[in-house]
Amino acid sequence: MKNNSKILMIGPDPDSFGGISSVIKLYQGSFDDVMFLSSCKNGNIICKILFFGYFLLKYLLILFKNKSLRIIHIHVSTGASFFRKSIVVNIAKLLNKKVIFNIHPARFNEFYENSHPLIKTHIKNILDKSDLILILSEKIKIDLMNICPDGNFKVLYNPITIKELKIKTSKDIKALFLGKLCRNKGVYDIIEAAKQVKSDNIKIYLYGDGDYKHFQKLIESNNLQDKMFISGWISGDKKEKIIETSDIFVLPSYTEGLPISILEAMVNGLPIVATPVGGIPEAVIDRVNGFLIEPGNYNALADKIELLANNKELRNKMGQESFNIAKEKFDISVIVNQLKGIYEELLG
Known part of the structure; x- marks a missing residue:
């Protein structure tokens, strides 16, 4: 003190x-x-x-x-x-x-x-x-x-702390969600979107506090194990490594303030797919550093994940814009x- x-x-x-x-x-x-x-x-x-x-x-x-x-x-x-x-x-x-x-x-x-x-x-x-x-x-x-x-x-x-932006070279695309595993964060919508994602090179990773075993059973009951991975809360170096090695960040929330998870993703050069709620539109500019979709629209969520996954140039361009915005504002x-x-x- x-x-x-x-x-x-x-x-x-x-x-x-x-x-x-x-x-x-x-x-x-x-x-x-x-x-x-x-x-x-x-x-x-x-x-x-x-x-x-x-x-x-x-x-x-x-x-x-x-x-x-x-x-x-x-x-x-x-x-x-x-x-x-x-x-x-x-x-x-x-x-x-x-x-x-x-x-x-x-x-x-x-x-x-x-x-x-x-x-x-x-x-x-x-x-x-x-x-x-x-x-x-x-x-x-x-x-x-x-x-x-x-x-x-x-x-x-x-x-958020700004750090050196690392170039991503992976062929398989990782779409990442970080946050509380609940309806309000759009986790059910992510699962619905995963059903519609057709590309074999895309996998969605969910990490967060909450009843992840419930969502794990839901993933298994829909035979989505090859498309999705879910785990509990992560922090520190493990979280940093996971964000650094991801390609897209998704947060289809129904309500938000200004999510730290989005800022962490932006600092790591990830394009964002999120919803225009709370302070998110002041961090994510639609079609500039990501896409803003309406809450509950899992069809649009699937479309934007697929679009970014299959367009490396767009993914890199939006990721760079994410980094630039984070550096300037946050x-x-x-x-x-x-x-x-x-x-x-x-x-x-």
């Missing part, structure tokens, strides 16, 4: 599953003058409750011990994450700290609309208390301004400089 820091960043454990954890890990390696405190980690409900209790004790200790602390930067999702972080916000405001509420999911407005009127009031109250609300895309900003018209909103993209150095400017503005 940096006892003289003016900024405390709060979010999930950087080694946990998910995009927010990946963002936290990148920020940890980029700021020398920011404290980091984990509010949750992987585990069952009892472990999560106990960990949050332990977090609150550490949080209070830091607040009372570190007199120079002025900004609390809170990364938040929906559901239980929001209710945990609302406690963090209320404590910070009681002690006259400035709060940055960093909302990651695109479906936050749905979370609000589907809540009980009393919960809606609580959500709006927390947004109103926040000195700055960071969101991942202009579309999400428009949605949230309907909830909190007087909120101080600013778009800050998720960051490079960690670009995002960190923007965030430093935000901190300086709040500090006055």
Whole structure:
């Protein structure tokens, strides 16, 4: 802990599953003058409750011990994450700290609309208390301004580390999916698309947390073992190697914020087949560095995978554009400089 820091960043454990954890890990390696405190980690409900209790004790200790602390930067999702972080916000405001509420999911407005009127009031109250609300895309900003018209909103993209682009030479085409294995991420649509892919040189690889055994049985029941491979969550060097050796990235989600998995694929020069939801259109430009299809349209998903697989020139051209866009808009150095400017503005 940096006892003289003016900024405390709060979010999930950087080694946990998910995009927010990946963002936290990148920020940890980029700021020398920011404290980091984990509010949750992987585990069952009892472990999560106990960990949050332990977090609150550490949080209070830091607040009372570190007199120079002025900004609390809170990364938040929906559901239980929001209710945990609302406690963090209320404590910070009681002690006259400035709060940055960093909302990651695109479906936050749905979370609000589907809540009980009393919960809606609580959500709006927390947004109103926040000195700055960071969101991942202009579309999400428009949605949230309907909830909190007087909120101080600013778009800050998720960051990614830029590295040297490697040339791909494989003849067999690997289409890759990384994310939670569930309906919302379009996994059933990927399986339906695989049924229609005719080229023998294409194989679709699925990696993620969730009930992968259920989807494995579904793949087997449809006799797709030769076309698809599925496994659990991967991270670190193994994930890097798998992305580097893939040719196409697919993410046919129904809702998204700004997926780290897409940014990771772009940095590795992959063309993207995704849906125009959340912040994705601000990373994937249709027919420039990939294709945007409507959620649920597995026929179009199959067509675009096949088109990219059978056109090396198009695949390489779109992959290069992915890399260029990632370098220009999402490079960690670009995002960190923007965030430093935000901190300086709040500090006055």
